[in-house]
Amino acid sequence: MKILVTVKRVVDANVKVRVKADGSGVDLANLKMSINPFDEIAVEEAVRLKERGAATEVVAVSIGPPGVEDVLRSALAIGADRGVLLQHDGEIEPLAVAKALRQITLEEAPGLVILGKQTIDYDCDQTGQMLAGLLGWPQATFASEIAIEGDRAVVKREVDAGHQTVNMCLPGIVTADLRLNQPRHVSLPSIMKAKKKPIAMRELASLGVDVAPRLAVLKMADPPHREAGVKVASVQELVQKLKQSGALA
Known part of the structure; x- marks a missing residue:
């Protein structure tokens, strides 16, 4: 069985991002970029x-x-x-990504596609579900455990009430949650071997997919500064301050 995994290049999770002065977007100049953490988990699970x-x-x-x-x-x-x-320059929305991945999936014919459940830049959490819909394949989102049993996959999902285990026929789509695994530390020999592995370069336009944006970003801004907390001596004083601030009517 072949497994297809998706990876996205995002600002490193440890870097503090800055909004451009004109509010048109995030300033990416000279920032460290790395693989999206959820995608790294997806790759680790596939391996x-x-x-x-x-x-x-x-x-x-x-x-x-x-x-x-x-x-x-x-x-x-x-x-x-x-x-x-x-290869594509500029922003691309989840639906366009899903359409492009559909074409690649049909060409590669994998038995399983694993995606990170979301990216840490826009947090859309949509591409995996859209891809499953476009392909008409079963899906198991927010996976914390995956087991392949013949022509089926048994997936434990993270849900609001705890965990849910689903039995899914293959081919199918799985999106990786944080608890699925802990990605390995990559050794120097593995990095050297990776330099010799093939990467096929293709123009996104060659797939014939409509990637025109359907949304326009009007403005971005830093979140409002959060004021420091205030200590109170008693419950009565807390209630009084809440009343004064209007938080408690």
Whole structure:
């Protein structure tokens, strides 16, 4: 079975982002970029499934400018066998991503597609569900455990009430949650081997997918500064301050 995984290049999770002075977006100049954490978990899980004998090949796919190749190399260093980079400049919305992934999925014919449940830049949490809808495949979102049993996948999901286990026929779509695994520390030999693994470069436009944006960002702004808390000596004083602030009518 072949597994397809998606990776996105985002601002490193440890970096504090800045909004541009004109409010048109986030200033990405000179910021450290890295693989989206949920996508890293997805790649790790795909590689683990291969190591357990449930898969024969792991293919990593990404969309973006040539610089995105570095996150594909990160996926290859974790253990993916090859990469596909759909070259595109500019922002691309979840529906357009799902349409592009549908075309790649039909070409690659994987038995399983694993995506991070969301990216840490826009937090849309939509692409996996849209891809499943476009393909007409079953889906299991927010996965914290995946087991392949023949032509089916048993997936434990993170839900509001706790956990839910679903039995899903393959091929199917799974989105990875935070507790699915802990990505491995990539060794230097693995990084060197990743440099020799193939990455197919293609223009996103060659897929014939409509990627025209349907939303327009009017303005971005930093969140309002949060004032420091105030200590009170008693419950009565707390109630009085809440009344004065209007928080308690």
